[in-house]
Amino acid sequence: MxxxxxxxxxxxxxxxxxxxxxxxxxxxxxxxxxxxxxxxxxxxxxxxxKKDELFARVLAGRLRASMDEVQMTGTGPEAVGEYAGRLFDHHLADGVIPRLVFWEGLERGAATAADLDRAAYHAEKVELFRRLLPGVGAEAAGQLLLTIVSLVNAWPVLGHLDTFLVGDGPDAADRRRAVVVATATVLARDALARAGATGDTTVDAASDRALDAASDTARS
Structure with missing residues (x-):
């Protein structure tokens, strides 16, 4: 056989x-x-x-799958909030990505900077996110996306803190989701307002190059 x-x-x-x-x-x-x-x-x-290479392969695969499963659709602050809510739902149900990301931060940290595939993946994600907020530059979009990802990844790992900070209950996840959505929406409005005030419509060249590399890799 x-x-x-x-x-x-x-x-x-x-x-x-x-x-x-x-x-x-x-x-x-x-x-x-x-x-x-x-x-x-x-x-x-x-x-x-080696073991660390296997770890990187596992996390990269889960992240790529999540980007396909939780797609960024629509435009405007509400679309950003809606995306944050769906990502929260996905990561809460999945449970694995938040834990792997926290483990990676604790145990691999800066070593991940040498991972060109991961760099290309994140550059691609920022550019896709920018489509939700036309006119917002790469730096502002990256900061907002980092905030959303941090909020979404933290709760499945740190959800027990609800007991101390806001009180536990059967609707704890729903309450936290609402806060994440509201926060993402407000920050998206602020990013758009700032972009309009400064005329920031620039495209980050390094991000574009990384996105092109990611597309080439996907096609190969």
């Missing part, structure tokens, strides 16, 4: 996703990933390289 390489990779990536989400990069064990997948651990090194 022929070896199903793609199925094996999928099993390993699924097992690695669960392992990294639960234990982070340092705490994850290649032996456990292999055992969960029912695959010899040598296959991990063969297909994905």
């Amino acid at each position: 022929a070896w199903d390489t793609e199925r094996t990779k999928r099993l390993l990536l699924d097992a690695a996703t669960a392992e990294f989400s639960a234990y982070g990069l340092a705490g994850a064990r290649i032996d456990r990933i292999a055992a969960t997948a029912g695959v010899n651990k040598e296959r991990i090194y063969q297909y994905f390289g």
